[in-house]
Amino acid sequence: MAGGASSLVSLAIVAFLLSNCWWSLIFFPHTPELGSSTSSGRCDLSQGEWVPDIDSHPLYTNNTCQYIQRSQNCLQNGRPDRDYLHWRWKPFDCELPPFDGTHFLELMRGKKLAFIGDSLARNQMQSLHCMLRQAEEPINLYSDPHEKEYKWLFPSSNFTLANFQSRFLVNYTEPEDDIRKVYLDVPDMVWWRELAEYDIAVMSTGYWYFTESLYYVNNKVLGASKGSQLNVTKVEMWAAMGIALRNVLKQMSNEYKGIIVLRTVTVDHFKNGTWSTGGVCKRTSPFSHQNGGIPPMDWISRKINKVQIEEFDKAMAYVDDTSRLKLLNITYSAFLRPDGHPGTHRRQEPGEPVFDCLHWCLPGPIDTWNQLLLHTLQPLADHSPSSTST
Ligand SMILES: *[C@@H]1O[C@H](CO)[C@@H](O)[C@H](O)[C@H]1NC(C)=O
Ligand SMILES: *[C@@H]1O[C@H](CO)[C@@H](O)[C@H](O)[C@H]1NC(C)=O
Ligand SMILES: *[C@@H]1O[C@H](CO)[C@@H](O)[C@H](O)[C@H]1NC(C)=O
Ligand SMILES: *[C@@H]1O[C@H](CO)[C@@H](O)[C@H](O)[C@H]1NC(C)=O
Ligand SMILES: *[C@@H]1O[C@H](CO)[C@@H](O)[C@H](O)[C@H]1NC(C)=O
Ligand SMILES: *[C@@H]1O[C@H](CO)[C@@H](O)[C@H](O)[C@H]1NC(C)=O
Numbered sequence: 248m249a250g251g252a253s254s255l256v257s258l259a260i261v262a263f264l265l266s267n268c269w270w271s272l273i274f275f276p277h278t279p280e281l282g283s284s285t286s287s288g289r290c291d292l293s294q295g296e297w298v299p300d301i302d303s304h305p306l307y308t309n310n311t312c313q314y315i316q317r318s319q320n321c322l323q324n325g326r327p328d329r330d331y332l333h334w335r336w337k338p339f340d341c342e343l344p345p346f347d348g349t350h351f352l353e354l355m356r357g358k359k360l361a362f363i364g365d366s367l368a369r370n371q372m373q374s375l376h377c378m379l380r381q382a383e384e385p386i387n388l389y390s391d392p393h394e395k396e397y398k399w400l401f402p403s404s405n406f407t408l409a410n411f412q413s414r415f416l417v418n419y420t421e422p423e424d425d426i427r428k429v430y431l432d433v434p435d436m437v438w439w440r441e442l443a444e445y446d447i448a449v450m451s452t453g454y455w456y457f458t459e460s461l462y463y464v465n466n467k468v469l470g471a472s473k474g475s476q477l478n479v480t481k482v483e484m485w486a487a488m489g490i491a492l493r494n495v496l497k498q499m500s501n502e503y504k505g506i507i508v509l510r511t512v513t514v515d516h517f518k519n520g521t522w523s524t525g526g527v528c529k530r531t532s533p534f535s536h537q538n539g540g541i542p543p544m545d546w547i548s549r550k551i552n553k554v555q556i557e558e559f560d561k562a563m564a565y566v567d568d569t570s571r572l573k574l575l576n577i578t579y580s581a582f583l584r585p586d587g588h589p590g591t592h593r594r595q596e597p598g599e600p601v602f603d604c605l606h607w608c609l610p611g612p613i614d615t616w617n618q619l620l621l622h623t624l625q626p627l628a629d630h631s632p633s634s635t636s637t
Contacts, residue, residue: 290341292619293576297533297583297612300335305610306346312377312609316394318593319370321608326592328531331608336580336615346618348382352404354625359407363438364451365414367513370606371449372397372410375617377609379408396437409445411438414455417491426475429460431487432494446505447624449575450495453512453551454605456484464490489554496562500572508623509559510575510616512551514544515605516585528604530585533612544582552578573623577616587612 309315309323317324336343362372376399379385385408388398395412418433442448462469462482470480472487492509499507517526534541559574566572581587585604593603607613 290338292338292341292343292622293579294340295336295338295580297334297535297580298337300333303333303335305332306348306614307377307381307610312380314373314376314380315609316369316373318603319373319589319606319609321589321592321611324589324592324594326589326608330531331533331584331586331612332610334533334584334612336612336618343618343622346378346614346621348379351379351621352382352401352406354621355401355406356404357406358446359409359444360447360449361409361411361438361442361445362449362451363411363413363416364449364510365412365453365455366606367454368449368451368510369394369397369410369412370609371451371510371613371616372408374607374609374611374613375620376408378614378617411441413437414452415491416450416452416495419460426471426477427458427460428463429487429491430463430466431469431490432464434495434498442499442503442505447508448499448503448505449508449510449620451510451512452488452492453555454515456488456491460487462487462490485550485554488551489558492555492558493561496558496572497565500562500566506571506573506624507562508573508575508620509555510620511555511578512548513605513607514548514578514582516588517602517604522601522603522605525599526604527602528585528588528590532586534583534585541583544579548578548582552576575616575619575623577619580615581612584612 309320315323362368362375376385376397379401383401383403385399385401388400388407390397395410397408397410399408400406401408413435415429416435416438418430418435420428422428438448456472458472459475460472461475461477461479462471468479469487469490470482471477472484473481475481496507496509516528516530518528520526532538556574556576559572563569563572587607589603589606589608591600591602592608593601593606595601
């Protein structure tokens with residue numbers, strides 16, 4: 248289910264507009280956990296390379312985590328190659344220590360963390376869930392039948408991990424006979440109404456802004472997406488996404504007391520077509536200098552990444568406490584992993600095999616984003632939601 252048909256159509260459009268991949272990281276304050284760092288005391292985790300890590304094992308497999316969504320369960324779905332599981336992210340300026348689930352849970356004691364975004368946010372939440380369940384089996388507090396909302400409790404640390412599906416982060420109404428309407432200045436109630444309960448909100452968005460939409464600001468039509476036939480102003484997808492992010496970050500800065508993590512756009516790797524036109528991703532190793540070189544990152548991923556970081560920087564300028572805003576700039580490290588997608592090893596609909604070159608295999612490179620999330624969150628200042636916040 249999971250919005251199957253409509254998300255496929257949208258992904259087809261998305262795939263049509265993109266011919267490459269997406270993800271990146273940011274500047275994190277140096278923490279004692281990180282090994283060597285630059286003379287400035289900071290290590291830029293967004294820039295680095297994937298290095299072979301032949302003896303490593305994934306933190307979990309389809310045998311040790313039974314909650315891997317079928318479409319991303321590449322091992323169970325019969326993906327034959329295994330090399331993609333044996334790479335680690337090496338930031339140029341420091342070493343990234345391995346993920347330690349017990350440490351993560353200890354850091355999060357008594358806290359609640361939500362992933363908020365589209366199916367890629369869920370993909371990342373499910374990765375973290377599998378990584379943590381090796382330390383402790385969580386209790387499922389809630390799973391909705393459409394795989395959009397989850398809540399897990401890790402009892403020994405009283406840590407809650409949640410997911411809210413919100414494709415645009417802002418409110419939208421599904422089209423009935425006409426075009427979808429996206430209200431760029433209205434946070435989506437799906438997450439907004441529960442946000443105050445959460446200590447940490449990991450926000451992400453991107454691909455849905457490629458779909459045909461009519462954009463509203465202040466309840467007035469701002470314009471329509473580029474492909475639209477409507478006789479109104481055309482708005483680039485990144486411009487619409489930027490306005491939405493600006494509004495969401497502004498309202499969160501003003502009305503939310505917790506930590507806001509902005510995870511930048513990931514990268515897809517469709518080649519020779521799109522989701523619906525036979526696009527493929529067949530690589531079984533990362534882009535690297537040793538292995539055929541590193542092509543330039545596609546312009547659209549660079550553009551979306553840039554807009555997201557511009558909006559992050561704007562929010563940094565007015566937030567009451569800048570330590571409450573964190574950037575997880577994973578776009579570049581995602582770009583380097585064309586081998587990390589399910590490809591044909593997803594759950595197939597009847598008919599022609601369709602490649603998924605957008606989501607990520609579990610286990611896979613997406614696990615690294617959670618390793619980076621841990622280092623972004625520590626040391627974790629006390630930003631518990633105040634009981635009076637709404
Ligand atoms: C984020 O990553 C992109 C892509 O590598 C890079 O161009 C940009 O400088 C990075 N920005 C920050 C603030 O880390
Ligand atoms: C995990 O995947 C392997 C194939 O890689 C399969 O043999 C095994 O049965 C799967 N385990 C479960 C629990 O489905
Ligand atoms: C668990 O954490 C929640 C906040 O996330 C808190 O309200 C609750 O009192 C905690 N329970 C225990 C047993 O510490
Ligand atoms: C979205 O906006 C519409 C129009 O303003 C409003 O009727 C609806 O209640 C909103 N829904 C959500 C979930 O915010
Ligand atoms: C588009 O709208 C403008 C302004 O409202 C109008 O002048 C023009 O005729 C319209 N074009 C079409 C093709 O309807
Ligand atoms: C690319 O597409 C063409 C036409 O759709 C097809 O003939 C060719 O085999 C495809 N190449 C790859 C690598 O899939």
